[in-house]
Amino acid sequence: xxxxxxxxxxxxxxxxxxxxxxxxxxxxxxxxxxxxxxxxxxxxxxxxxxxxxxxxxxxxxxxxxxxxxxxxxxxxxxxxxxxxxxxxxxxxxxxxxxxxxxxxxxxxxxxxxxxxxxxxxxxxxxxxxxxxxxxxxxxxxxxxxxxxxxxxxxxxxxxxxxxxxxxxxxxxxxxxxxxxxxxxxxxxxxxxxxxxxxxxxxxxxxxxxxxxxxxxxxxxxxxxxx
Amino acid sequence: xxxxxxxxxxxxxxxxxxxxxxxxxxxxxxxxxxxxxxxxxxxxxxxxxxxxxxxxxxxxxxxxxxxxxxxxxxxxxxxxxxxxxxxxxxxxxxxxxxxxxxxxxxxxxxxxxxxxxxxxxxxxxxxxxxxxxxxxxxxxxxxxxxxxxxxxxxxxxxxxxxxxxxxxxxxxxxxxxxxxxxxxxxxxxxxxxxxxxxxxxxxxxxxxxxxxxxxxxxxxxxxxxx
Numbered sequence: 541x542x543x544x545x546x547x548x549x550x551x552x553x554x555x556x557x558x559x560x561x562x563x564x565x566x567x568x569x570x571x572x573x574x575x576x577x578x579x580x581x582x583x584x585x586x587x588x589x590x591x592x593x594x595x596x597x598x599x600x601x602x603x604x605x606x607x608x609x610x611x612x613x614x615x616x617x618x619x620x621x622x623x624x625x626x627x628x629x630x631x632x633x634x635x636x637x638x639x640x641x642x643x644x645x646x647x648x649x650x651x652x653x654x655x656x657x658x659x660x661x662x663x664x665x666x667x668x669x670x671x672x673x674x675x676x677x678x679x680x681x682x683x684x685x686x687x688x689x690x691x692x693x694x695x696x697x698x699x700x701x702x703x704x705x706x707x708x709x710x711x712x713x714x715x716x717x718x719x720x721x722x723x724x725x726x727x728x729x730x731x732x733x734x735x736x737x738x739x740x741x742x743x744x745x746x747x748x749x750x751x752x753x754x755x756x757x758x759x760x761x762x763x764x765x766x
Numbered sequence: 767x768x769x770x771x772x773x774x775x776x777x778x779x780x781x782x783x784x785x786x787x788x789x790x791x792x793x794x795x796x797x798x799x800x801x802x803x804x805x806x807x808x809x810x811x812x813x814x815x816x817x818x819x820x821x822x823x824x825x826x827x828x829x830x831x832x833x834x835x836x837x838x839x840x841x842x843x844x845x846x847x848x849x850x851x852x853x854x855x856x857x858x859x860x861x862x863x864x865x866x867x868x869x870x871x872x873x874x875x876x877x878x879x880x881x882x883x884x885x886x887x888x889x890x891x892x893x894x895x896x897x898x899x900x901x902x903x904x905x906x907x908x909x910x911x912x913x914x915x916x917x918x919x920x921x922x923x924x925x926x927x928x929x930x931x932x933x934x935x936x937x938x939x940x941x942x943x944x945x946x947x948x949x950x951x952x953x954x955x956x957x958x959x960x961x962x963x964x965x966x967x968x969x970x971x972x973x974x975x976x977x978x979x980x981x982x983x984x985x986x987x988x989x990x991x992x
Contacts, residue, residue, distance in 0.1 A: 639876035
């Protein structure tokens with residue numbers, strides 16, 4: 541009996557969230573095509589982590605798109621003159637990169653269309669990152685509406701869907717789900733300023749959220765700290 | 767008396783349409799920031815044309831973003847194994863590049879946000895290119911809705927606007943308007959397969975539409991043909 545395997549593009553940063561999403565897409569039966577971006581981020585060891593996670597996570601293919609956003613400044617993640625904050629801030633965080641998710645989702649959309657896929661998985665989370673405008677559910681719904689009008693597959697009736705399965709999950713829930721699915725979090729890198737070996741600083745916003753997640757889930761934290 | 771000059775990002779391909787849009791944005795009093803894309807298009811002399819048009823058209827800055835979409839295939843404009851058609855076709859043309867305008871507009875949005883601009887000008891045209899899903903007014907309206915939710919400026923009340931001033935104009939009207947504004951069309955390149963010197967083939971879809979435009983407008987065609 542032949543079964544049609546549906547393809548999905550999975551946005552994979554190399555961090556904890558997207559590694560979990562990759563495992564969830566695979567469990568749902570998709571053939572996964574992992575997509576990462578080399579956009580001048582400080583934490584470049586993220587990309588090494590993404591390659592490992594894609595391989596171990598059974599992705600059919602892993603592509604890294606190089607996109608230089610450093611010249612544009614305005615974010616602590618791409619502008620090396622702005623310090624990464626180590627305490628929670630109110631409003632939109634300085635680690636926000638202008639239109640980043642819109643750019644990434646657009647490129648995922650293009651690859652999906654080329655593959656003949658209508659499913660895109662992304663690891664946005666509205667609980668921990670509610671300060672980012674482009675992580676909110678209403679933004680994602682608007683992107684999906686736009687995407688259906690933008691593409692040949694959309695025009696021909698293919699229902700492009702942006703799946704964000706962890707959007708309302710706490711970090712503890714995400715870690716529990718990933719652990720159930722066999723994700724090895726030791727190979728993921730979440731730190732905003734990990735060193736070249738992928739060792740985490742342990743004090744930035746991202747490290748703090750991750751640490752609290754393992755603690756709240758009652759699971760050992762396998763993160764490799766510097 | 768000081769006057770606040772509003773900034774606008776103008777998408778500039780180097781072709782006839784976007785050169786006209788640049789002149790229109792400037793006439794409306796915007797300080798223009800021209801944005802071009804090096805995406806592996808066949809017609810690379812377009813980029814040389816864009817640089818000339820930006821300079822002569824008074825753009826404050828001209829940026830070229832390199833983005834390699836050739837590996838993705840699927841379009842006659844980026845896949846050198848697919849021939850450029852020389853006769854009108856029905857449906858979505860083979861020159862359609864998956865999600866191209868969505869990717870380009872997303873990058874324009876990022877630059878606008880970095881500049882503190884809320885205005886983006888683009889040369890989409892629904893008359894000549896109704897076959898492209900991402901040139902249609904309903905697509906563009908959906909993109910604008912998404913963009914207002916995606917960005918810090920949108921969240922803070924800035925009304926991001928995607929201006930498409932030539933969307934309903936015929937090629938003849940576009941040429942007449944640009945001529946009134948002093949656009950030198952001899953320095954623009956529209957041809958899908960122009961040679962390295964920017965000389966046009968004269969027979970592709972784009973050349974045909976351009977030629978008919980000058981003819982219908984009763985204006986001499988300054989295009990440099992091979």
